[in-house]
Amino acid sequence: MKVAVLDIKGKETGRKVDLSDAVFKIEPNEHAIYLDVKQYLAHQRQGTHQAKERGAIAGSTRKIKKQKGTGTARAGSIKSPIFRGGGRIFGPRSKDYSQKLNKNVKRLARRSALSIKAQENSLMVIEDFNFEAPKTKDFIQVLKSLGLEDKKSLIVLGDSNNNVYLSSRNLTRTEVVTNSELSTYKILNAQNVVLLEGSLEGIESNLSKS
Structure with a gap:
């Protein structure tokens, strides 16, 4: 599967890259996607909710009134x-919401x-x-050139790039990740996925494993 390589101005460079059919051209497995997204969302939950039940309350244990003769309940x-x-009666308790998922299923979901x-x-x-320095204005110009200014987009880098990451951090509709941080949820949550050339080798290497 050949795809034209664009520059940051949105123009074709005259070069094409050959994307692996085993990663970018398979029959999507909806159940694998469901399981991976479900796990991702479950891992976003902290599970730190905790209410004090009677055993956790500080207070006297003495019997506050006699058992009988008061005309009220014991x-x-x-x-x-x-x-x-x-x-509190039956209050929430801390819980670990994390789920286990086979690595091969996760790779299949991302493919x-x-x-x-x-x-x-x-x-x-x-x-x-x-970028020479972190600058949101420069990053917005790149998005405009690619026609992504008003779209939810995911930018995938080969290696961490602090200047590019910091330049995008204030933009709510754009997220920058490295190829190792790629997840099924982030891919599907974005309207457009932009892969930098340097990320392709890592993506194909990580997802082609069986």
């Missing part, structure tokens, strides 16, 4: 949930997501670029 502790300041973007013509390859 009460054995000031920490009872029916009293103000008492413990499927990239193949979907390729089928939709929402995938482009541009030559590697850098």
